[in-house]
Amino acid sequence: MSASMQGKTVLITGATSGIGLAMARELAERGAHVTLVGRNSAKLATVAEQIRTQTGNPNIETILADLATHAGVQLTAHEFKRRRTRLDVLINNAGAIYMTRQVSPDGLEMTFALNHLNYFHLTNLLLDTLKATAPARIINVSSDAHRGQVIDFDNLQGEKSYSGWTVYGRSKLMNLLFTYELARRLTGKGVTVNAMHPGFVATGFGKNNGALMNLAMRLISPIARTAEEGASTGVYLACSAEVEGVSGKYFVDKQPVPSDPASYDQKTAERLWEISLEMIA
Numbered sequence: 001m002s003a004s005m006q007g008k009t010v011l012i013t014g015a016t017s018g019i020g021l022a023m024a025r026e027l028a029e030r031g032a033h034v035t036l037v038g039r040n041s042a043k044l045a046t047v048a049e050q051i052r053t054q055t056g057n058p059n060i061e062t063i064l065a066d067l068a069t070h071a072g073v074q075l076t077a078h079e080f081k082r083r084r085t086r087l088d089v090l091i092n093n094a095g096a097i098y099m100t101r102q103v104s105p106d107g108l109e110m111t112f113a114l115n116h117l118n119y120f121h122l123t124n125l126l127l128d129t130l131k132a133t134a135p136a137r138i139i140n141v142s143s144d145a146h147r148g149q150v151i152d153f154d155n156l157q158g159e160k161s162y163s164g165w166t167v168y169g170r171s172k173l174m175n176l177l178f179t180y181e182l183a184r185r186l187t188g189k190g191v192t193v194n195a196m197h198p199g200f201v202a203t204g205f206g207k208n209n210g211a212l213m214n215l216a217m218r219l220i221s222p223i224a225r226t227a228e229e230g231a232s233t234g235v236y237l238a239c240s241a242e243v244e245g246v247s248g249k250y251f252v253d254k255q256p257v258p259s260d261p262a263s264y265d266q267k268t269a270e271r272l273w274e275i276s277l278e279m280i281a
């Protein structure tokens with residue numbers, strides 16, 4: 001039987017497409033109050049209305065914000081706290097790959113800004129609400145693309161050299177370093193944090209990189225999972241009684257699995273934490 005989410009409040013980023021949209025719909029179906037964060041107001045309104053209609057759940061709210069910016073992350077946390085006093089599940093999902101180096105309005109490399117700093121910043125801004133709601137859960141959507149990567153602190157902004165896939169893989173390694181460091185810091189606080197890999201999923205992923213990447217994604221999409229299949233591990237981490245109290249793990253297909261050895265390096269995690277903290281100060 002599906003675990004109910006009646007009475008639970010969920011905030012999910014990148015909810016206008018792909019895995020985020022599928023997770024939002026499933027959690028709404030189970031009765032959660034769901035706040036969708038997206039950067040495109042028309043898409044956000046359409047998706048929210050679709051979810052209300054498809055699930056019969058009227059409790060779907062939206063926050064419009066560009067999460068690649070400090071201001072957008074701050075606005076999201078501020079607006080959410082203005083509306084709601086509890087947060088049972090935070091799902092950091094918004095992410096992208098940039099095949100050419102791009103810079104955010106704050107002067108940061110875009111993959112770093114969106115895939116890592118956004119997760120770090122938003123979570124830290126919402127931690128007081130999560131702790132006040134405890135037991136509460138944080139889910140960070142990472143990727144198996146983290147495997148084989150190392151963090152290059154001398155080239156964190158990709159200024160010396162840049163490869164889209166490498167920078168993407170490193171950002172997903174950062175998701176794991178952040179997850180494990182946060183789990184250590186949250187011990188005994190009633191808030192768990194886990195990371196997940198959704199599998200290879202046919203979504204809008206990569207579509208911001210021109211016609212060639214678009215075509216490549218379309219060609220390989222027949223072997224990909226559906227967004228619903230990709231969402232299933234995130235939904236499991238959000239709802240299941242089996243993972244109550246489980247923290248600091250990496251899940252693939254609803255199972256905890258070891259991540260790359262580099263992701264367990266505590267010194268690297270602490271260094272990344274301190275650098276990230278300075279960037280959002």
Ligand SMILES: NC(=O)c1ccc[n+]([C@@H]2O[C@H](COP(=O)([O-])OP(=O)(O)OC[C@H]3O[C@@H](n4cnc5c(N)ncnc54)[C@H](OP(=O)(O)O)[C@@H]3O)[C@@H](O)[C@H]2O)c1
Nearest residue numbers: 014016017018019066067068094095143200201203204205
């Ligand atoms: N697809 C895969 O095979 C795969 C595999 C492993 C991990 N992942 C991870 O899964 C997560 C979701 O990706 P997806 O595959 O579902 O891709 P997607 O369909 O492109 O969805 C990405 C979501 O992030 C949002 N987003 C992008 N930039 C944003 C910004 N600056 N501010 C706010 N929201 C922003 C997008 O908004 P718009 O709708 O406005 O574009 C969209 O809602 C990512 O973290 C990705 O790294 C995906």
